[in-house]
Amino acid sequence: MTVTIYHNPRCSKSRQTLALIEEKGITPTVVDYLSNPPGIAELSDILSKLGKEPEQIMRKKEAREEGIADLTGADLIAALVAHPRAIERPIVVNGDKAALGRPPEDVLAIL
Template sequence: MNVVIYHNPRCSKSRQTLELLRERGLQPEVVEYLKNPPDAATLDDILARLGLEPRALMRKGEAVYRELGLDDPGLDRAALIAAMVANPTLIERPIVLANGKAAVGRPPEQVLAIL
């Protein structure tokens, strides 16, 4: 099974999710998304797999969210995705992809549903 985790090694939930996958014998492809952010098409695909709109995957407490005025209801999907690509700290983590599906590991056990 091909499993990908969008991971931030400084995040405890991300580390816990990665460990949970490894405990189940999986060796996921680890994408440190702060160093290698997904492009707009990939992020759009992840959102579709999650069944979420961009704001639902954004970390609204990040300073850059306020600085960029991302709470503006006039911003469309493409603008929000572009902001996430340009500022990957806005992307909630961790995200696990498996079996054509996606899940956010908050809590980490939530990713088990897609395995």
């Protein structure tokens, strides 16, 4: 099982989610998405696995600050790649499933 967490080490929910995964005996691939953001194809794939639209993983305040809050669809995906701090965190991917770790316990369903 390959589990990947798109992680922001400064975020308490992200740290809690990582700890929860590790408590289950899983050593995930940790991606610091702020310094290594997913590409358009990768983010589109993550959204598909989450079953969410890009607007549903957008951090509203950060999106407003970046001037991307009014975008939708493919335009928003491209903007989130360019401005990764506007992506909600953490996102955990396990195979063909993904979950948003808000709350952290939500990732347990895909582990």
